[in-house]
Amino acid sequence: xxxxxxxxxxxxxxxxxxxxxxxxxxxxxxxxxxxxxxxxxxxxxxxxxxxxxxxxxxxxxxxxxxxxxxxxxxxxxxxxxxxxxxxxxxxxxxxxxxxxxxxxxxxxxxxxxxxxxxxx
Numbered sequence: 001x002x003x004x005x006x007x008x009x010x011x012x013x014x015x016x017x018x019x020x021x022x023x024x025x026x027x028x029x030x031x032x033x034x035x036x037x038x039x040x041x042x043x044x045x046x047x048x049x050x051x052x053x054x055x056x057x058x059x060x061x062x063x064x065x066x067x068x069x070x071x072x073x074x075x076x077x078x079x080x081x082x083x084x085x086x087x088x089x090x091x092x093x094x095x096x097x098x099x100x101x102x103x104x105x106x107x108x109x110x111x112x113x114x115x116x117x118x119x120x
Contacts, residue, residue, distance in 0.1 A: 031064070035072070038065045 009017075025033045041062030044054040087107055090098075095106065103111045 033065075035069055038062065038069045041066050 022033045025031050040054070041058045044056060044058040044062070045066075047054055049055060088109060090106070098106075098111065103113045105112045
């Protein structure tokens with residue numbers, strides 16, 4: 001079971017699982033799930049009492065959401081620094097087509113010629 005959970009999931013399994021998690025969390029726990037709702041909690045923590053919209057107990061209703069966002073940031077950092085760096089398996093036809101377009105570096109997840117500051 002752990003191998004299934006820790007390995008890559010097919011898109012047709014992961015997509016509906018994520019999509020069904022949002023309404024399930026709202027129905028079961030009466031909680032709004034998402035990163036954008038945490039912006040309100042951050043503003044309420046940073047600017048208490050300035051605006052009526054931000055006057056509420058953000059620790060009671062939004063602390064879990066802020067911890068969720070912190071976990072996303074920490075997980076992304078750890079994955080980028082400690083995770084395996086594997087090349088994406090692409091076909092030889094795609095490799096040749098990209099080479100004709102001027103893309104020659106196929107290491108990592110995305111071509112550096114397209115997704116780098118120097119590409120701008």
